[in-house]
Structures are given as structure tokens and as C-alpha cells.
Amino acid sequence: xxxxxxxxxxxxxxxxxxxxxxxxxxxxxxxxxxxxxxxxxxxxxxxxxxxxxxxxxxxxxxxxxxxxxxxxxxxxxxxxxxxxxxxxxxxxxxxxxxxxxxxxxxxxxxxxxxxxxxxxxxxxxxxxxxxxxxxxxxxxxxxxxxxxxxxxxxxxxxxxxxxxxxxxxxxxxxxxxxxxxxxxxxxxxxxxxxxxxxxxxxxxxxxxxxxxxxxxxxxxxxxxxxxxxxxxxxxxxxxxxxxxxxxxxxxxxxxxxxxxxxxxxxxxxxxxxxxxxxxxxxxxxxxxxxxxxxxxxxxxxxxxxxxxxxxxxxxxxxxxxxxxxxxxxxxxxxxxxxxxxxxxxxxxxxxxxxxxxxxx
Amino acid sequence: xxxxxxxxxxxxxxxxxxxxxxxxxxxxxxxxxxxxxxxxxxxxxxxxxxxxxxxxxxxxxxxxxxxxxxxxxxxxxxxxxxxxxxxxxxxxxxxxxxxxxxxxxxxxxxxxxxxxxxxxxxxxxxxxxxxxxxxxxxxxxxxxxxxxxxxxxxxxxxxxxxxxxxxxxxxxxxxxxxxxxxxxxxxxxxxxxxxxxxxxxxxxxxxxxxxxxxxxxxxxxxxxxxxxxxxxxxxxxxxxxxxxxxxxxxxxxxxxxxxxxxxxxxxxxxxxxxxxxxxxxxxxxxxxxxxxxxxxxxxxxxxxxxxxxxxxxxxxxxxxxxxxxxxxxxxxxxxxxxxxxxxxxxxxxxxxxxxxxxxx
Numbered sequence: 208x209x210x211x212x213x214x215x216x217x218x219x220x221x222x223x224x225x226x227x228x229x230x231x232x233x234x235x236x237x238x239x240x241x242x243x244x245x246x247x248x249x250x251x252x253x254x255x256x257x258x259x260x261x262x263x264x265x266x267x268x269x270x271x272x273x274x275x276x277x278x279x280x281x282x283x284x285x286x287x288x289x290x291x292x293x294x295x296x297x298x299x300x301x302x303x304x305x306x307x308x309x310x311x312x313x314x315x316x317x318x319x320x321x322x323x324x325x326x327x328x329x330x331x332x333x334x335x336x337x338x339x340x341x342x343x344x345x346x347x348x349x350x351x352x353x354x355x356x357x358x359x360x361x362x363x364x365x366x367x368x369x370x371x372x373x374x375x376x377x378x379x380x381x382x383x384x385x386x387x388x389x390x391x392x393x394x395x396x397x398x399x400x401x402x403x404x405x406x407x408x409x410x411x412x413x414x415x416x417x418x419x420x421x422x423x424x425x426x427x428x429x430x431x432x433x434x435x436x437x438x439x440x441x442x443x444x445x446x447x448x449x450x451x452x453x454x455x456x457x458x459x460x461x462x463x464x465x466x467x468x469x470x471x472x473x474x475x476x477x478x479x480x481x482x483x484x485x486x487x488x489x490x491x492x493x494x495x496x497x498x499x500x501x502x503x504x505x506x507x508x509x510x511x512x513x514x515x516x517x518x519x520x521x522x523x524x525x526x527x528x529x530x531x532x533x534x535x536x537x538x539x540x541x542x543x544x545x546x547x548x549x550x551x552x553x554x555x556x557x558x559x560x561x562x563x564x565x566x567x
Numbered sequence: 568x569x570x571x572x573x574x575x576x577x578x579x580x581x582x583x584x585x586x587x588x589x590x591x592x593x594x595x596x597x598x599x600x601x602x603x604x605x606x607x608x609x610x611x612x613x614x615x616x617x618x619x620x621x622x623x624x625x626x627x628x629x630x631x632x633x634x635x636x637x638x639x640x641x642x643x644x645x646x647x648x649x650x651x652x653x654x655x656x657x658x659x660x661x662x663x664x665x666x667x668x669x670x671x672x673x674x675x676x677x678x679x680x681x682x683x684x685x686x687x688x689x690x691x692x693x694x695x696x697x698x699x700x701x702x703x704x705x706x707x708x709x710x711x712x713x714x715x716x717x718x719x720x721x722x723x724x725x726x727x728x729x730x731x732x733x734x735x736x737x738x739x740x741x742x743x744x745x746x747x748x749x750x751x752x753x754x755x756x757x758x759x760x761x762x763x764x765x766x767x768x769x770x771x772x773x774x775x776x777x778x779x780x781x782x783x784x785x786x787x788x789x790x791x792x793x794x795x796x797x798x799x800x801x802x803x804x805x806x807x808x809x810x811x812x813x814x815x816x817x818x819x820x821x822x823x824x825x826x827x828x829x830x831x832x833x834x835x836x837x838x839x840x841x842x843x844x845x846x847x848x849x850x851x852x853x854x855x856x857x858x859x860x861x862x863x864x865x866x867x868x869x870x871x872x873x874x875x876x877x878x879x880x881x882x883x884x885x886x887x888x889x890x891x892x893x894x895x896x897x898x899x900x901x902x903x904x905x906x907x908x909x910x911x912x913x914x915x916x917x918x919x920x921x922x923x924x925x926x927x
Binding site: 356358359421451453454456460 | 661685714716717718719720777778779780781782783785786787810811813814815816817818819820821822824845847848851858859862863866867
């Protein structure tokens, strides 16, 4: 039993990855955001979703992406699968106890298990024993032993650092980062998506699960990510949480100060009024968040919000257009939904920073 | 072998604690801040310092506190000691490898070991085996398994929450919190010092080592501390790091948002110009820090800086007086050095908040 896959697209046995993604009872875009994102960016890896409450539907119907990828009721339905991925990210990262039997069944079939939970599979004696017996791999994407503090030395200032920040958690910062990085690459730039969360790592095949690092070492871990990737021209560093989030604001600030972005893209979801999972806590307005992000980023170096990414998934095209114009005029910044409109407006906002960086 | 002492003042065998504090080659106030603080607030527990480079001197001479507590060259010199405490807090919390032999010797003598390092003694196979053989206790003060997120529910708003915040790390936030809590108690209030770091926990006997909690769960851990202590009238919550610290700002923000203070005391050290341990990073002015702390605290609820605690350890009485008047007039806030002047001016600033809290 090893704990890490060699890359994100092959199994421990060096076979091409053929995934079933477990989303039991949680096959909605937010709860199953890991599943939805892996399907969006690695559809070729995914054979089926496993959710006994949604059998017969497709990924497209449930998650808005993934076309005809089917929902099945058991591992038996897809015997050619060679890995089971846990496709939800519950608050606190704990595993629903009901998943134990299906994980054990998958191990028994010789499947690798890929997990982004805070509760590590490889710390569970029963899973370890089973995995050892079948020589399969338990991949805990969040597992790390980071113990370095930030030093703020040897940063290459010619590498443009762009960071997605948010009004809240779970509203699309990873997708925005990926889409802008891909857009910049299409435009001929050497850009790189820098993953900081478990789903991003599952897609990109590298990165650091910063929310699972011991608190003192988060900005140090982020700094190492920057140092390792600054040979690219432009980095798109995936944001986490929000500086105004009652639970995760410290993770967000460690990340912001660890990556010292030249520019930030503010992400929000149209219509969301309260903190995700904390309905008694209202969100702050976007203008306030811009002030807060710029104040905090500027403690470490010049930085500004250069554009706004709206997630308009839950509203009509017409409502999205009205909202886009409203926010554009209110904030005086480029605004788009990278899925609905494509990322070009934000790609251009990033490109516009390159001459400034060269001149500074 | 158990991992925790029953309280902070007795050993695993329920004997009164008789400590040797190891400060080998680091017997200065900042490097040995754990030693200096335990000596200041628990002098009755401390028999000697162990530092082969300073033998014959006293704690008072080296640390500015502790009177005639001697510095010795070996464990042999103090045979009645029953526990060895590691008295330094190095950046990153790693143990100097040279300490291994003295720790093993102490275990062999049947002494408990008390450590606040990030590297846990109880994760070290050699220490564990030795401790088991001698039935002594390895106390890793930072060890925890926090896995709860903040909920922002059931907070008792009649309990006044005061939080020490800082311009930098390692400049006296714990001492300020303790002195104000003690001052309030002398004035007849039910006040409580809430420890959030290893040294505070070693003194108070309870608390949470928040810098060693997994990042996602820091504000949840702090919220639990508040819920457990809010039957007191006033809490003095020990601050950590600084919102402008390149390494630890996220820990600071998780703590600030986890404890949601009504009032903050800003702590700084007279004459310090750069971040402790990062001489290439200048500190921000106090006025900027007040703006930043108030902006970030107010995201969660009304909060303001109500006073300034200056650490004037490295300047003369006259320089301290000049500085005190300058800061008082610049910031329009009460200012004192809680050691040099006593904490009364800040105690009064806290007391002045009680009628406001009752009226709100």
C-alpha cells in the first residue's frame, strides 16, 4: 500500500485512471463540488457517479456538467473502474460513516481510493489493513507534513501573481482560476494554475491542500508553491474561503500573504445573501470586500482587485446580463461569468498588468 | 506513559512540580520567553535553569525575572527536580538536536518532560520507548486534535471579551493579558486569562495551542475556548502574531474572528523596527495597525482598540516616559508598560467598557 498516486491520472499500478465518484445522497453542484469539478476538467477519467438515490440520471442533469456520465447504484454496475473517488467536501471534512462499507467493498475489488477529506483514510486501521491485503493505494490528497515558515526571499518579481479571492467559500474560485489560466495559455502566455485545495490538486496533479496545514506553516507552504512555480510568466493562484468568513478567514489571509498577489480577481455568486452553511451570518457587500482585500494585501506589497468573476449558475441569462452591467458600473471593473460568458474579459484584465509589471 | 499532566502544577505521579528549565545557549528574554514567563508567573515551581554556557549566573541576571534561581550545568546539580521543561520557542518550533541526550538523561532519572515545540516528543520513538520504560510523562503542550469549525451560536454577549493584538510576534501579548486579568481581579471583577499559546497554557494549566491546530479549525477551536469560559464577566484572550506578520497573520486572524473581541489592546515593543526574525521586513506604524485590526474585527461585530501596551524593556525609564507621552497624544489612547508602570491604566480602559456592554 502506498499513500500517493504517481500522478493524478494513473493508478498505483500505472494504469490509466478509470473513476467511479461517490456522491451518495449529495449529488448537487455545491455539496458535490469535488465531483463536479473533476468531471468538468477531467471528464475522460470518469466512468460513473455512485448515488443510490439518483440512479438513472446523468451527471449533466445533477451537476450541470459531464454529459451522459451515468449515476449507478453499486460498484458492480461498472466493473472496469479501477479507482473510487470520494466526491463531496462536507464542512469539517469528515466522512459520512455510511460510506465505510462501500469503500471497503471497493478496496476488496482492488480499486484505489482517492479522498480529499480531513479524516485521512490512511489513518484508519481497518482501511489500511484492507488496502495492504489487496495492495491498493489510499490517496489522501490533504495529507501533508508542512513545517516551513515563510521567508519572503528569492521571489521572482517578473512572474505575475494573480490570486482569486472571494465573498464566501464554495462559489467557484478554483474554476475561475483554471479558466483564466487556460484562457491565458490560449492567448500564448506561459500561465500556470496553482492548486491550493483538494479538488484543484485532483485536477492539476500537484499543489498543496493549505486548509489542512498546521496553522503556523500555511503561508510558508504557499510561499514554497510560489517558489516552485515562478519560472512561469503568470501564476493563477487558487483562493480559499474569504477574509470575512467566520470559519476560514485565517486560511484565506495566510494564503493571501503567502502568495503576495500583484492582482486579485474577486469571485462571488449572484443572489447569495448569507455565508454558505451559516445562514445566520449575512455576507458583506462586494465593495467592502474589495476594500478589505486590498488593505490586507497591501500590507505585504502593492496589490489591487483587477476584476470580478460572477457565478451566475442559479439565475437566467437575462438576469445574469442585468447583474453584470450593474456590478460593472458600481465597481468600475471588468465583470464576467467564466462559464457563461467565457473568461476573456478577465484574461484581458490580467494581460493589462504585464506592461505595469515590466515597468515597475 | 501518559501524554498530559493532570494539571500544570503537579507531575504524572501527583507530586508538586519541581522544574528544571532547559535554555541551553538561549538564556535571553526573547529566545527563552517560555522560561522567562513560567518563572515570572510560577516561580515556586522552578528550581533551576540548565544552560552550560551561563553557569553561576541567576535567572534575574539573564531573564530579568526569577531572583536567585540559579543556572546549572547538569541535571546532577538539582537531584530533587522531578520534571524538565523545554524553555525556548524557536521559529518553526523545532527541537535543537543537541537536546536529545539531556532529555533522555532526564527520562532515565524518572523526570517528566514538558515541551511546547511543534515537533512532538510523543511522536519520537526513542523518547516514547524511554518514557514507557521509566513510566514518566511526555507532555506535548501543543498537541491537539481539533476538528470543529466555528458556529457563531450561543455566544453570551454579557461576557466582555478583550483581546491583546500586536504589531509583531514575541513582544509580550501574553504578559499583558495576564497582568490585566490579574489587575481586574484585584479590582473585584470575575476575570479570566484565556491562554492560546504553549507558554500561557503552561502557566494557566488550560487553553489551546492555536498555532498548532490544522488551519481550517483554528477559529472553531477559539470559539470553543470562549464558550467554555464565558461564565466569567471578563475574558482576557491572549493574542498571537500580528495581522501584518508575513508568517503568522492567518493564525492572528483566525484568533481574532474566533474570539470576536469587544475591545482590543494593541501591544508593541519600543524601538523594534523590523519583524522579529525577518530583519528585511519593516514593521507597519501603530496607527496603521489600529486601522487594520479594527477593519478586520468589525467584519464580525463592533470592536475597537481601547488602549496600547508598550513593552519598554530595552529602554531607560526616561525614554519610556517620553515614548508613553508621545504615543498617548498621537493615538489618543491609554498607554502603559504593564511591567514598568503596572497595568492600571489598561485595567481602567477595560472597566470603562462594562457600562457600554450593559447598555448595548
